[in-house]
Amino acid sequence: MKQTHIIVGTAGHVDHGKTRLTMALTGIDTDRLPEEKRRGLTIVPGFTYVDLQSGRRLGLIDVPGHEQFIKNMLSGVAGIDMALLVVAADEGIMPQTIEHLNILSLLGITKGVVAITKSDLVEEEWLELIVEDVSKLLAESGLRGAPIIAVSAQTGFQVEELKGLLDQQAAEVQERSSLGLCRIPVDRVFNKSGFGIVITGTLWSGSIRRGQLLELLPGKMEYSVRGIQVHGQQVDEALAGQRTALNLKGAKTEKIKPGCWLATPKLLQETNRVDVKLTLLKDAKSIPRYMKVRVFHGMSEVLGRVRLLDREVLEAGENCLCQLELYNSLTPIRGDRMILRSSSSLETIAGAVVLDVHPPKYKSSNPQTMKTLQTKAQWDSKQNFLLGLENAGTLLSIKEMAEIVQLSLEETKQKVETLLQAKQLKAVEVAGAVQYYSVASDAKWQNDIMFTLQNYHQSHPLQKGMPCPELRQGRLKKLALKQLNALLGTYAQARLLKILPEGLIAKQDFAISLTPTQHLELTAIVSAYEKNPFAPPDWEELLGSLNISLTKSQEYLGWLFDNKKLETIGKVLFAYETFRRAEQILRNKYPREFTIAQARDLWGTSRKYAQVLLDAMDEAGLTKRNKESRIFIAREVLL
Numbered sequence: 001m002k003q004t005h006i007i008v009g010t011a012g013h014v015d016h017g018k019t020r021l022t023m024a025l026t027g028i029d030t031d032r033l034p035e036e037k038r039r040g041l042t043i044v045p046g047f048t049y050v051d052l053q054s055g056r057r058l059g060l061i062d063v064p065g066h067e068q069f070i071k072n073m074l075s076g077v078a079g080i081d082m083a084l085l086v087v088a089a090d091e092g093i094m095p096q097t098i099e100h101l102n103i104l105s106l107l108g109i110t111k112g113v114v115a116i117t118k119s120d121l122v123e124e125e126w127l128e129l130i131v132e133d134v135s136k137l138l139a140e141s142g143l144r145g146a147p148i149i150a151v152s153a154q155t156g157f158q159v160e161e162l163k164g165l166l167d168q169q170a171a172e173v174q175e176r177s178s179l180g181l182c183r184i185p186v187d188r189v190f191n192k193s194g195f196g197i198v199i200t201g202t203l204w205s206g207s208i209r210r211g212q213l214l215e216l217l218p219g220k221m222e223y224s225v226r227g228i229q230v231h232g233q234q235v236d237e238a239l240a241g242q243r244t245a246l247n248l249k250g251a252k253t254e255k256i257k258p259g260c261w262l263a264t265p266k267l268l269q270e271t272n273r274v275d276v277k278l279t280l281l282k283d284a285k286s287i288p289r290y291m292k293v294r295v296f297h298g299m300s301e302v303l304g305r306v307r308l309l310d311r312e313v314l315e316a317g318e319n320c321l322c323q324l325e326l327y328n329s330l331t332p333i334r335g336d337r338m339i340l341r342s343s344s345s346l347e348t349i350a351g352a353v354v355l356d357v358h359p360p361k362y363k364s365s366n367p368q369t370m371k372t373l374q375t376k377a378q379w380d381s382k383q384n385f386l387l388g389l390e391n392a393g394t395l396l397s398i399k400e401m402a403e404i405v406q407l408s409l410e411e412t413k414q415k416v417e418t419l420l421q422a423k424q425l426k427a428v429e430v431a432g433a434v435q436y437y438s439v440a441s442d443a444k445w446q447n448d449i450m451f452t453l454q455n456y457h458q459s460h461p462l463q464k465g466m467p468c469p470e471l472r473q474g475r476l477k478k479l480a481l482k483q484l485n486a487l488l489g490t491y492a493q494a495r496l497l498k499i500l501p502e503g504l505i506a507k508q509d510f511a512i513s514l515t516p517t518q519h520l521e522l523t524a525i526v527s528a529y530e531k532n533p534f535a536p537p538d539w540e541e542l543l544g545s546l547n548i549s550l551t552k553s554q555e556y557l558g559w560l561f562d563n564k565k566l567e568t569i570g571k572v573l574f575a576y577e578t579f580r581r582a583e584q585i586l587r588n589k590y591p592r593e594f595t596i597a598q599a600r601d602l603w604g605t606s607r608k609y610a611q612v613l614l615d616a617m618d619e620a621g622l623t624k625r626n627k628e629s630r631i632f633i634a635r636e637v638l639l
């Protein structure tokens with residue numbers, strides 16, 4: 001089965017048959033809690049998947065219909081891409097049919113299927129009436145035009161046809177982008193013996209690889225991902241829109257709870273105030289200038305207050321730009337959707353699209369306030385522009401950007417200017433010309449680079465840094481070396497990493513530190529080479545005699561060269577500076593001419609090593625052969 005990155009969520013009134021239909025589609029009973037079994041209803045969202053004829057595998061979330069569990073319903077549908085609205089044929093439209101449909105509309109869900117289930121319980125004519133009612137209701141909602149189908153989970157009537165419709169709708173869903181920053185709201189946490197902490201959630205954006213560092217909010221702790229499963233299968237990478245289980249290294253249950261977020265480090269911040277575009281439902285009561293509400297975002301619910309800025313009252317069915325004050329913090333990002341319920345009547349009343357997660361507290365009398373909010377509301381078009389650039393995955397010139405976003409050069413320049421000012425775009429000079437990249441891409445690259453460097457330092461603790469070209473792995477392959485160098489320059493300036501004179505890259509805080517054993521062993525090696533500089537020991541034999549494992553060979557050699565303790569002459573290892581000393585000793589004794597035997601005796605070595613040193617001198621242009629002997633080439637005196 002092809003894993004898709006699309007999640008369908010059920011919706012509908014209590015007892016209307018959502019869980020039974022889920023079972024008919026997937027063969028899995030998602031009501032697992034003893035209390036769910038006892039009461040015969042769903043309490044927490046259940047997760048499974050459905051395989052479709054096209055080869056698509058859709059994630060399926062079955063939510064509770066009971067009004068009492070609306071919070072769980074909201075957390076279930078928070079990450080879905082399309083809906084399966086279930087209406088029981090015998091009861092027809094009921095309060096939560098309407099409330100759930102409203103919630104789906106406010107969350108911006110426009111694709112889905114409506115199943116009129118339990119059709120085995122009713123007569124044909126009755127069924128027709130219900131279908132008519134439902135299509136009227138749909139026409140007013142975000143799901144207008146969605147297909148409606150009569151089914152029965154009991155007899156299996158039209159369940160295959162329902163799958164076909166889900167398949168068609170899924171084909172029209174815009175899959176979430178796996179590029180960019182990742183975040184995942186935690187919906188379950190458990191301690192699996194032998195594994196440690198495992199969390200589950202729907203990956204809202206980006207991708208997660210094994211070994212990646214994720215930041216937990218609240219608290220800002222970082223954990224690395226030890227293992228990933230998608231729909232019960234071990235994978236190396238989870239992609240946006242997939243139901244994901246993550247095994248986190250070193251995590252403690254008391255820190256991670258449902259409602260927490262895991263995300264690319266530094267992406268998320270808690271906030272107590274957001275600017276929003278608020279939409280009041282048509283059948284809600286109008287709301288006054290200040291109104292206490294329950295705010296739902298992701299898996300979280302907090303109390304808060306709507307603060308209207310440009311009017312005294314917001315009437316039913318209207319929308320406006322305003323501010324939400326949150327009594328406890330949430331962790332949204334721009335563009336996220338929130339659901340608002342009245343704190344007194346406990347009804348869903350409105351939805352909000354987040355425009356700014358760190359706005360100031362506005363003075364209501366300030367005429368600039370609404371202008372500022374309107375600018376923020378333009379965000380969508382800006383965001384599309386940025387998304388286009390991010391998908392390119394590299395740094396771009398204005399001309400390249402114009403091609404990607406299909407704007408004229410002039411329009412592109414203007415957009416770039418605004419985005420630079422809004423600090424959403426960055427610029428850097430690459431080989432003399434300015435190139436641009438989004439702040440989100442920057443964070444992504446920075447994350448990859450720091451992650452690779454961290455790994456490199458761990459596996460090469462005696463190496464000063466990583467050769468720059470080796471950093472071009474994974475997503476960074478899309479960058480040309482000179483672009484990567486330019487980026488590294490900016491990170492070095494931000495003191496995240498350092499670029500060493502040899503062109504090696506190291507984390508800013510990295511320094512080689514030898515363990516006591518390494519120190520002892522390396523000192524022993526160096527002194528063995530220095531003891532007999534002109535007749536050096538054989539490397540492998542020396543390691544053997546010092547009881548040093550050959551597996552350390554490469555690592556130690558690297559350190560010895562980097563730290564100017566050894567050098568190679570010809571193909572032989574010598575203590576550092578041996579070549580210069582050999583030349584000096586020779587010149588002092590035989591300023592002009594000497595034989596190989598004389599050199600050998602003077603250095604107190606064998607013919608083999610004398611030959612190596614002398615060949616190197618010839619090659620360096622210091623000496624030349626003269627029949628049986630060698631002479632020093634006179635140095636040109638220029639001054």
Ligand SMILES: Nc1nc2c(ncn2[C@@H]2O[C@H](COP(=O)(O)OP(=O)(O)OP(=O)(O)O)[C@@H](O)[C@H]2O)c(=O)[nH]1
Pocket residue numbers: 012013014015016017018019020021040041042043063064065066117118119120121151152153154155
């Ligand atoms: N005859 C008949 N009964 C059904 C059908 N689908 C569900 N039922 C029955 O209706 C009752 C409720 O079904 P569930 O699937 O638990 O309903 P639900 O929508 O998941 O309920 P909540 O999760 O509590 O909102 C159960 O007793 C089911 O056996 C159907 O197609 N035909």
Ligand SMILES: [Mg+2]
Pocket residue numbers: 018019020031041042062063064065
């Ligand atoms: Mg159920």
